Amino acid sequence: RDGRITMAHGAGGKASRALVEGLVVPLLGDRAPATLSDAAELTVDGTRLAFTTDSFVVRPLSFPGGTIGELAVNGTVNDLAVSGARPLAVSLAMILEEGLPAEALEEQVRAIGAAASAAGVPVATGDTKVVERGKCDGMYLTTTGVGVLRADASLAPERVRPGDKVLVSGTIGDHGVAIMLARGGLDLEAEVRSDTRSLWPVVHALLDACGPEAHCLRDATRGGVATVLNEIAAAAEVGVLVAEDRLPVRPEVTGACEILGIDPLYVANEGKLVAFVAPEVADAALEAMRGVEAGADAAVIGEVRDEPPGRVLGRTAFGGHRIIDVLVGDPLPRIC
Amino acid sequence: RDGRITMAHGAGGKASRALVEGLVVPLLGDRAPATLSDAAELTVDGTRLAFTTDSFVVRPLSFPGGTIGELAVNGTVNDLAVSGARPLAVSLAMILEEGLPAEALEEQVRAIGAAASAAGVPVATGDTKVVERGKCDGMYLTTTGVGVLRADASLAPERVRPGDKVLVSGTIGDHGVAIMLARGGLDLEAEVRSDTRSLWPVVHALLDACGPEAHCLRDATRGGVATVLNEIAAAAEVGVLVAEDRLPVRPEVTGACEILGIDPLYVANEGKLVAFVAPEVADAALEAMRGVEAGADAAVIGEVRDEPPGRVLGRTAFGGHRIIDVLVGDPLPRIC
Ligand SMILES: Nc1ncnc2c1ncn2[C@@H]1O[C@H](COP(=O)(O)OP(=O)(O)OP(=O)(O)O)[C@@H](O)[C@H]1O
Ligand SMILES: Nc1ncnc2c1ncn2[C@@H]1O[C@H](COP(=O)(O)OP(=O)(O)OP(=O)(O)O)[C@@H](O)[C@H]1O
Ligand SMILES: [Mg+2]
Ligand SMILES: [Mg+2]
Ligand SMILES: [Mg+2]
Ligand SMILES: [Mg+2]
Ligand SMILES: [Mg+2]
Ligand SMILES: [Mg+2]
Numbered sequence: 001r002d003g004r005i006t007m008a009h010g011a012g013g014k015a016s017r018a019l020v021e022g023l024v025v026p027l028l029g030d031r032a033p034a035t036l037s038d039a040a041e042l043t044v045d046g047t048r049l050a051f052t053t054d055s056f057v058v059r060p061l062s063f064p065g066g067t068i069g070e071l072a073v074n075g076t077v078n079d080l081a082v083s084g085a086r087p088l089a090v091s092l093a094m095i096l097e098e099g100l101p102a103e104a105l106e107e108q109v110r111a112i113g114a115a116a117s118a119a120g121v122p123v124a125t126g127d128t129k130v131v132e133r134g135k136c137d138g139m140y141l142t143t144t145g146v147g148v149l150r151a152d153a154s155l156a157p158e159r160v161r162p163g164d165k166v167l168v169s170g171t172i173g174d175h176g177v178a179i180m181l182a183r184g185g186l187d188l189e190a191e192v193r194s195d196t197r198s199l200w201p202v203v204h205a206l207l208d209a210c211g212p213e214a215h216c217l218r219d220a221t222r223g224g225v226a227t228v229l230n231e232i233a234a235a236a237e238v239g240v241l242v243a244e245d246r247l248p249v250r251p252e253v254t255g256a257c258e259i260l261g262i263d264p265l266y267v268a269n270e271g272k273l274v275a276f277v278a279p280e281v282a283d284a285a286l287e288a289m290r291g292v293e294a295g296a297d298a299a300v301i302g303e304v305r306d307e308p309p310g311r312v313l314g315r316t317a318f319g320g321h322r323i324i325d326v327l328v329g330d331p332l333p334r335i336c
Numbered sequence: 337r338d339g340r341i342t343m344a345h346g347a348g349g350k351a352s353r354a355l356v357e358g359l360v361v362p363l364l365g366d367r368a369p370a371t372l373s374d375a376a377e378l379t380v381d382g383t384r385l386a387f388t389t390d391s392f393v394v395r396p397l398s399f400p401g402g403t404i405g406e407l408a409v410n411g412t413v414n415d416l417a418v419s420g421a422r423p424l425a426v427s428l429a430m431i432l433e434e435g436l437p438a439e440a441l442e443e444q445v446r447a448i449g450a451a452a453s454a455a456g457v458p459v460a461t462g463d464t465k466v467v468e469r470g471k472c473d474g475m476y477l478t479t480t481g482v483g484v485l486r487a488d489a490s491l492a493p494e495r496v497r498p499g500d501k502v503l504v505s506g507t508i509g510d511h512g513v514a515i516m517l518a519r520g521g522l523d524l525e526a527e528v529r530s531d532t533r534s535l536w537p538v539v540h541a542l543l544d545a546c547g548p549e550a551h552c553l554r555d556a557t558r559g560g561v562a563t564v565l566n567e568i569a570a571a572a573e574v575g576v577l578v579a580e581d582r583l584p585v586r587p588e589v590t591g592a593c594e595i596l597g598i599d600p601l602y603v604a605n606e607g608k609l610v611a612f613v614a615p616e617v618a619d620a621a622l623e624a625m626r627g628v629e630a631g632a633d634a635a636v637i638g639e640v641r642d643e644p645p646g647r648v649l650g651r652t653a654f655g656g657h658r659i660i661d662v663l664v665g666d667p668l669p670r671i672c
Contacts, residue, residue: 007468042424130345
C-alpha cells in the first residue's frame with residue numbers, strides 16, 4: 001500500500017480495490033461490509049432490503065446529457081437496481097463551497113428533483129454542510145439508497161458459471177467521453193452526451209423475463225465494462241470471452257477515444273449495466289432489455305468460459321485474442 | 337435568500353433552515369422530504385424504518401475526546417435514536433484529498449470500526465472518492481443510517497404540549513468547546529473533551545420508562561440546545577421556559593465560553609439529546625436516563641408553556657427573563 005492517497009485510489013480500478021480490501025475492510029474489523037457488491041443486503045422482519053451509497057465529485061457540475069445532481073440520484077438508484085431491488089427512497093447530503101452562486105445550487109436541486117421523479121423515488125432526508133472557499137469544488141453530493149429486493153432476484157457473482165451469456169444494456173463509454181469533452185481543451189467537435197439514467201426499468205424487464213436465471217448484474221461505472229468483467233471473472237473464478245466487434249460503441253465515442261488514446265471498455269458509464277444470464281434465457285433477456293427505452297441498444301457481447309479463471313479475453317474482429325486486464329487507476333479522474 | 341452560499345448556510349441555525357425550507361424543499365417539489373425531522377420514516381411491508389444522513393467536515397480530524405470518524409458513526413446513529421429507532425446499519429462514503437497520509441486514513445477507519453462496535457451497528461456498504469490536493473480538507477465523510485422504529489415510540493414535535501417537562505441527557509457545550517480549544521490560538525489551558533457517543537442506550541432506557549409519554553426527542557448538534565428548543569417551540573406552537581441555573585454545564589466549558597464570548601446553549605453537542613415528556617413521567621424519565629452511562633448527568637431544565645407560542649424564554653438565577661432566540665449562523669464553523 002502507498003504511503004499517501006493518490007487519485008488512482010478514487011478511480012474504481014485496481015488501486016481502489018486494494019484500498020478497500022487492504023485497508024478499509026481489515027480496519028473496520030467485524031463491522032466491515034459482508035460483501036463488496038453494489039449494495040448490501042439487510043433483512044428486517046423477513047423483508048429483504050438493499051442499501052447502498054455513493055459520493056459524487058464530478059467536474060464540471062453540468063455537462064452535455066447530465067449534471068452532478070442527476071448522477072447522484074441515478075447512480076444510487078442503479079446500485080439498488082443491479083442488486084435486484086426496487087428503489088424505495090434516497091437521501092441527499094450536500095457539501096457546498098462558500099461562495100457558490102445560489103443559481104448553481106438551484107440548478108442542481110431542480111435536477112435532483114427531476115431525476116428522482118423520473119426514477120420514481122423520493123428524497124426522504126438530507127443534510128447540508130458548507131466549507132470555506134477552496135476546500136471543495138463547488139459542491140460534492142452523497143446519496144444513499146434503500147430498496148426492496150424482488151423475491152425472484154438471486155443475483156451474485158458466485159452464481160455466474162461457464163456457458164452464461166454476457167450482455168450490456170446499450171452503448172458504452174458515453175458518460176466518460178462526454179465529461180472529457182465538456183472539460184474542453186481537446187480539438188474535437190463531437191457531440192457526446194452522458195447516458196445518466198435509472199436502470200430500474202431495464203432490470204425490472206430483465207427479471208420479469210429471466211427470474212433467477214439472471215445470475216449477476218452490475219452497473220459499469222468507474223473503470224467501465226472492462227473493470228466489471230474482471231471483478232466478476234475474479235469473484236466467480238471463471239474466464240470471460242468478449243467479442244470485441246459486438247460491443248455497442250457510438251462512432252463519436254470511438255473517434256474521441258482514438259484521439260484520447262483510451263479504450264471505451266475502460267470508460268465510465270452512468271446508465272449501462274452488464275448482465276450475466278443462463279444461456280437458455282439469453283434471447284429472452286436481450287428482447288426484454290431492448291423492449292425498454294434504457295435498453296434499446298442492448299447486445300450480447302460475450303460468454304463465460306472455464307478458462308482462464310479470473311481472466312477476461314477479448315477476441316478482435318480479425319480473430320486474434322488479447323487480455324483485457326484491470327487498470328491501476330483511471331485515464332479520466334473525477335468522472336462521477 | 338442570498339445570492340451566494342455562506343458559511344452560515346451550513347451552521348444549523350436560521351440561515352440553514354431558510355436554505356432547506358426556501359430552496360431545497362420547493363425545488364425538490366413532490367420528491368422533497370415529508371417532514372424536516374432528524375430521520376425520515378419509511379414503511380416496508382408494515383415495518384416502520386427510520387432513514388437519515390449527515391456529512392461530516394469537522395476540522396481538525398482528531399481532537400480531544402473524538403475524531404471525525406467517531407462523529408460520523410455516532411451522529412447518524414443518534415438521528416436514528418432520537419427518532420425512536422434501533423440502529424440497524426450505516427453506510428460510509430469517504431471523500432479523500434489527494435496526498436492524505438495513509439496513517440491519517442487508517443486512524444479514522446479504525447475509529448469508525450470502534451464507534452460502530454460500540455454502537456452495535458455494522459458499516460454495511462461504502463464508497464471512496466479522491467479529489468485533487470486543495471479540493472478537500474483531508475477527508476469528508478458522509479454516513480447514512482437505517483433503523484427499526486420501536487413500536488412504542490410516538491415521537492414528533494407536534495406531540496409536545498403545555499405542561500411537558502424538558503430534559504437534557506447531560507452536560508452541554510462540550511463538543512463545540514473541545515473543537516475550539518483543539519484549533520488552538522486561544523490562551524486557555526482547559527481540558528475539554530468531545531461528548532461524541534451513541535445515544536441509543538439513553539433513548540432505549542427512556543422509552544422503556546415512558547413509552548408514548550415521551551413526546552419528542554432531538555439530538556442537540558449544530559446550533560446547540562437553544563436551536564433545538566426553538567425548532568420544537570415553533571413546530572409545536574408552544575412556549576418553552578428554561579431554568580438557566582439548572583443547565584448542566586462543566587465549569588471548564590463555562591469558563592471557555594466566557595472567554596470566547598459565546599453561550600453554551602448555542603454550542604454543538606455530539607452526545608446529548610433534549611427530551612420533551614409528559615409531566616407524569618418526568619421523574620421516571622430522569623431516573624431512566626441517569627441509569628445509563630451516557631445519561632449520567634441528565635437534568636430537567638424547563639417546561640413547556642402556552643405562552644409565548646414559538647418562543648423560548650430563559651429564567652436566570654436572579655429571576656429575570658430573556659428571550660433565547662435562534663442564531664442566523666453559528667459562532668463556530670465546521671464543528672461536525
Ligand atoms: N469507504 C468504504 N467503506 C466501506 N465499504 C466501501 C468503501 N468504499 C467502497 N466500499 C465497498 O467497496 C465495494 C466497491 O465500491 P464501489 O464504489 O467501487 O462500487 P460502486 O458504487 O458499485 O461503483 P461506483 O462508485 O463507481 O458507482 C462496494 O461493495 C462498497 O460498499
Ligand atoms: N440537502 C438536503 N436535502 C433534503 N433535506 C435536507 C437537506 N439538508 C437538510 N435537510 C433536512 O432538513 C432537516 C434539518 O437537517 P439538519 O441537518 O439540520 O438535521 P440534523 O441532522 O438532525 O442536524 P445535524 O446535521 O446538525 O446533525 C432534516 O429533516 C433534513 O432531512
Ligand atoms: Mg455499482
Ligand atoms: Mg455506484
Ligand atoms: Mg444533518
Ligand atoms: Mg439531529
Ligand atoms: Mg444529525
Ligand atoms: Mg461506489
